[in-house]
Amino acid sequence: MKQLLISTLLALTASAWAQAPANVEVKDAWVRATVAQQKSTGAFMQLSARADTRLVDVSSPIAGVVELHEMAMEQDVMRMRAVKAGLALPAGKPVELKPGGYHVMLMDLKGPVKAGDVVPVTLVFEGQGGQRETLVVKATARPLGNAAAAAPAAADHSQHKH
Numbered sequence: 001m002k003q004l005l006i007s008t009l010l011a012l013t014a015s016a017w018a019q020a021p022a023n024v025e026v027k028d029a030w031v032r033a034t035v036a037q038q039k040s041t042g043a044f045m046q047l048s049a050r051a052d053t054r055l056v057d058v059s060s061p062i063a064g065v066v067e068l069h070e071m072a073m074e075q076d077v078m079r080m081r082a083v084k085a086g087l088a089l090p091a092g093k094p095v096e097l098k099p100g101g102y103h104v105m106l107m108d109l110k111g112p113v114k115a116g117d118v119v120p121v122t123l124v125f126e127g128q129g130g131q132r133e134t135l136v137v138k139a140t141a142r143p144l145g146n147a148a149a150a151a152p153a154a155a156d157h158s159q160h161k162h
């Protein structure tokens, strides 16, 4: 819960610095911790926009390549693919990035991600008029395979079953 509060505060700080009230609220940001030799992982969060906007760019200092991905069934096989056009965030409709769905893919990792690590993820949003807003969220690493149990806020959200 404390980490969630810190993430929110950081997000608010970042948007205040961008001199406009935050259009997008980010909640419950987390990253899946890695095991030895693993070179990629995913970051997940819930995004809520007040006005229609799009998530158009993602980056993080811990990864050489960062992309927005989605999981989709292709001929009975679950595959992931890059979301090139950005992710639409309709006004007032929370969009969840979660395992099995949309995620921020962190590739070419510069080192292991251990449970408890705090990973900065920069999100760039573009509004209808083309104005951009940048948020830096702090995502906490949760252990592999135990993400739901390790989520401090998961008990509050019944939809967090994967």
Ligand SMILES: [Cu+2]
Pocket: 042, 069, 070, 080, 081, 103, 104, 105
């Ligand atoms: Cu992916």
